[in-house]
Amino acid sequence: MDKISIFWFRRDLRIDDNKGLLEALQSGRKILPIFIFDKNILDKLPKKDARLEFIHSRLSLLHQIFQEKGGNLSTFYSTPEEVFESLTQNFSIENVYTNKDYEPYARERDRNIEAFLSSKNIGFKSFKDHVIFEEKEVVKDDGNPYKVYTPYSKKWLAKFKTATLNFFPSEEHLDQIYISESKDIHTMSELGFEPSGIKIPDYDVSQQIVDEYEAKRNFPAVKGTSKLGLHLRFGSYSTRKAVQEANKSENITFLKELIWREFFIQILWHYPHTVKDSFKPQYERIEWRNNEEDFKRWCEGNTGYPLVDAGMRELNATGFMHNRVRMLVGSFLCKHLLIDWRWGEAYFAEKLLDFELSSNVGNWQWVAGCGVDAAPYFRIFNPTTQIKKFDKELKYIKKWVPEFQELTYVKEMVDHKFARERCLTTYKNALNADS
Numbered sequence: 001m002d003k004i005s006i007f008w009f010r011r012d013l014r015i016d017d018n019k020g021l022l023e024a025l026q027s028g029r030k031i032l033p034i035f036i037f038d039k040n041i042l043d044k045l046p047k048k049d050a051r052l053e054f055i056h057s058r059l060s061l062l063h064q065i066f067q068e069k070g071g072n073l074s075t076f077y078s079t080p081e082e083v084f085e086s087l088t089q090n091f092s093i094e095n096v097y098t099n100k101d102y103e104p105y106a107r108e109r110d111r112n113i114e115a116f117l118s119s120k121n122i123g124f125k126s127f128k129d130h131v132i133f134e135e136k137e138v139v140k141d142d143g144n145p146y147k148v149y150t151p152y153s154k155k156w157l158a159k160f161k162t163a164t165l166n167f168f169p170s171e172e173h174l175d176q177i178y179i180s181e182s183k184d185i186h187t188m189s190e191l192g193f194e195p196s197g198i199k200i201p202d203y204d205v206s207q208q209i210v211d212e213y214e215a216k217r218n219f220p221a222v223k224g225t226s227k228l229g230l231h232l233r234f235g236s237y238s239t240r241k242a243v244q245e246a247n248k249s250e251n252i253t254f255l256k257e258l259i260w261r262e263f264f265i266q267i268l269w270h271y272p273h274t275v276k277d278s279f280k281p282q283y284e285r286i287e288w289r290n291n292e293e294d295f296k297r298w299c300e301g302n303t304g305y306p307l308v309d310a311g312m313r314e315l316n317a318t319g320f321m322h323n324r325v326r327m328l329v330g331s332f333l334c335k336h337l338l339i340d341w342r343w344g345e346a347y348f349a350e351k352l353l354d355f356e357l358s359s360n361v362g363n364w365q366w367v368a369g370c371g372v373d374a375a376p377y378f379r380i381f382n383p384t385t386q387i388k389k390f391d392k393e394l395k396y397i398k399k400w401v402p403e404f405q406e407l408t409y410v411k412e413m414v415d416h417k418f419a420r421e422r423c424l425t426t427y428k429n430a431l432n433a434d435s
Contacts, residue, residue, distance in 0.1 A: 012235035024097035025173035099129035214253035220322035221395035229354025264362035283370030304412035310400035319353035330367035341368035
């Protein structure tokens, strides 16, 4: 039996500029590409999940490319442990190559797989591909991680200016794909999933979008954002290429958004407990109201505040919500309704096409005031004045809440002034409990 190596696709669903894939293809062995539909993850997803449709469409494309080389992409629907147990029985494997994933579940999974492969004398080689700088590459001079974005971004930019942005032409070495009996990848129905009805939007990282990003990004009725988040999340678009496009502009606002992404990824890597716990532990003392009926109205976009409702309805219908509106709906849930940020984080995790755990947790803790780099807890967005600032002509609201000027539109579920005072009192009581 000839020795082969395996490349394990995860959050890098592309053949171009793929660091781990290039390392595998240049290793001197034929490469069997695989993807695992991980039951540990899939079993928790809704049965109409547009993200899984997206993953499936990307895998179909990869499969087609590999078939043209005489091989195929092998997909598995199981747990990673069971898959590698089976692969080691059916192939003589030298190494397993992959790109790093920095989330807590992924890190534990990879430790377990590496230990199993080591017991079979098989190497496990993982590479940095998902970010420009990882783990401890951007830290304070004393080696401790940054907890505030601004100094982190300054260090990131300084390091980037002296670094070389290398690209990895993995697409040029596909003749090293293992030639195997061609078989189809799993279908959506075989995985137990149904069509979601949600259309994946095209991304746009044109020079115009990047140059005008700062001027247009805060207005939800304007086409001013790239819609790149989903593609960075699953690696169908290279982070290096995104940074390269952003760096062409004299205006670095778009680049700074990419740095925010890396900031939250390294925060989660250094502080994995923040998935469930507030970064600032004293905020665990907040007495949330957690009213289920209020939460339901927020989820459905029936709060009586048009900009909040427009955001939630856009999310439910499309899997997307404009960034400026995300801040408002998050603040409204935590501060107007006093509902635990974890409830909102979980709802976004289920609905957002571009859901990335680190950014979702980081941003939800930001709006709740309990995370790193957090705004003071007494900063509470006014959902009415936000309309004047960001949707003055009501175009966004009219699209998603057409009845907002009718008698049929729901009454405001809570008075802003009352909610603000209640929030301030609740937070103050929690934070002053020790003093």
